[in-house]
């Protein structure tokens with residue numbers, strides 16, 4: 001395992017600029033999650049680190065060595081591809097064993113069998129080992145693809161939305177499992193997702209991407225509590241942060257504040273200004289209120305057992321809102 | 333509504349309405365079935381029947397005697413025919429081996445992304461588009477001992493006197509002269525099929541293999557070859573069947589000679605049937621060839637399906 005550094009990395013394809021001036025570091029044994037909407041450049045970042053693309057500017061270091069001109073094999077990275085990329089003519093077993101059969105490693109065959117079985121167990125696919133790679137469901141292919149990375153002991157694991165096509169339960173299981181493996185074996189892992197729950201639960205550091213730029217990098221807690229822009233604030237938190245023009249609650253924000261951000265925990269129900277309940281959603285463990293406040297739509301959470309009804313009017317007030325300027329940057 | 337309906341000529345509309353769907357289906361399929369029976373099945377049955385007789389097609393009035401299995405017996409014990417069979421096998425083996433090797437190598441090179449590979453593909457494919465008669469004729473010129481370019485080039489590289497050997501006239505060289513021409517003409521076909529196979533392998537598989545630290549050599553043997561194999565086997569099947577009945581090139585180049593060194597079974601069969609007019613005997617010969625090809629092809633197709641399933 002090793003640490004990885006990106007320094008001022010840029011990459012463009014023809015006239016689209018996929019990555020612009022990206023700098024961040026992944027410490028040894030850390031679990032870093034890149035979060036961003038589709039087209040933000042997440043896959044491109046992974047491919048640059050893996051050596052499948054060459055960067056136009058900047059440098060990539062693994063363990064202190066600049067690897068810009070290294071081949072993927074020399075970089076010794078393991079990658080889970082977004083589109084699975086299994087070897088279609090091989091069985092699941094042979095797919096999993098493929099990286100171990102690399103002549104560089106000279107793994108003995110019984111060691112290979114042991115590792116393959118172990119990984120298949122973790123990913124709940126031991127009964128599929130003799131299937132051909134094409135005779136699997138999408139979710140099974142995705143797990144084989146994760147397994148093909150897990151059998152290795154690379155400098156860094158790169159995972160591109162590895163849990164995206166699994167059902168909710170399996171996703172939750174594997175999320176825990178991956179995190180456990182990573183923590184136990186002190187593996188360095190760079191993980192791409194647009195699922196904020198995955199980001200919040202697994203990451204030791206989160207990087208938020210916007211159109212090829214890294215807009216904020218920090219611990220999940222830090223990013224959640226101190227987003228530096230409305231863009232970052234909107235990426236984390238369920239339901240999403242509510243953005244309103246400032247001044248509606250009579251709060252006195254800092255100089256230049258033009259918007260306030262209210263997460264459900266920033267909205268106190270029971271006193272303050274009138275809001276109209278448009279809809280009540282019971283989600284079991286929580287209840288969501290969709291409100292009309294002045295001209296604006298708000299969503300907030302309340303105790304699951306409260307019995308507010310559609311059409312009622314309630315009072316709300318803002319508690320410690322986040323302030324943003326007109327361009328969306330955080331002020332305080 | 334009324335006017336549109338009456339625009340359909342009523343007798344046809346009426347008679348179509350009188351038929352069931354099943355009957356209409358039969359009406360459409362009937363011409364094909366008729367042609368199939370007339371052109372394939374009937375001649376086949378007739379040939380089988382003739383193969384048990386001493387019928388001669390140029391003696392219409394002669395009494396036709398049933399000779400039982402005599403024709404088959406004579407063919408299978410005829411050493412000359414076994415020599416023809418050997419010549420055919422030799423020709424098949426070498427044309428297929430060379431075409432597969434060269435065709436695959438060319439496809440592999442063309443598949444590398446370089447500038448102008450479309451142009452190269454077109455140039456390489458040209459021989460395949462020529463008529464075999466034309467190809468046969470101009471290779472005859474190329475093989476000419478005194479003025480032929482082929483002899484000249486060989487002599488240029490080896491130093492042998494150009495007029496000291498005759499590709500078409502020497503017993504030891506004539507079979508190879510045909511192998512060379514057929515390879516020249518049909519390698520592009522094998523190349524095209526291999527190219528289709530190579531293009532069907534998505535780039536991301538090679539990317540995954542790069543990441544898995546497989547060398548180029550290992551990628552070639554564990555990814556490229558197995559994934560192209562079904563295509564390659566298909567090309568071999570096509571070429572095998574085509575070359576088993578190879579006729580046109582040989583007639584143009586050597587006509588079966590010198591002696592009968594290049595007399596492939598199809599040439600031999602044509603001689604028996606349309607020069608010696610031994611129709612019954614030739615029919616038996618044709619049936620034997622048919623069974624051979626059919627048998628080999630079905631074994632081969634089984635193997636092909638196995639490879640595809642893997």
Ligand SMILES: Nc1ncnc2c1ncn2[C@@H]1O[C@H](COP(=O)(O)OP(=O)(O)OP(=O)(O)O)[C@@H](O)[C@H]1O
Nearest residue numbers: 013016017018036037038039040041042043044045
């Ligand atoms: N090979 C390529 N050629 C041209 N443009 C590309 C190529 N690969 C990526 N891009 C462009 O680069 C940008 C970033 O793409 P990337 O695949 O990194 O997005 P992503 O964040 O992984 O998105 P998603 O969540 O949908 O996978 C996109 O605008 C995309 O169109």
Ligand SMILES: [Mg+2]
Nearest residue numbers: 042043082160
């Ligand atoms: Mg992507």
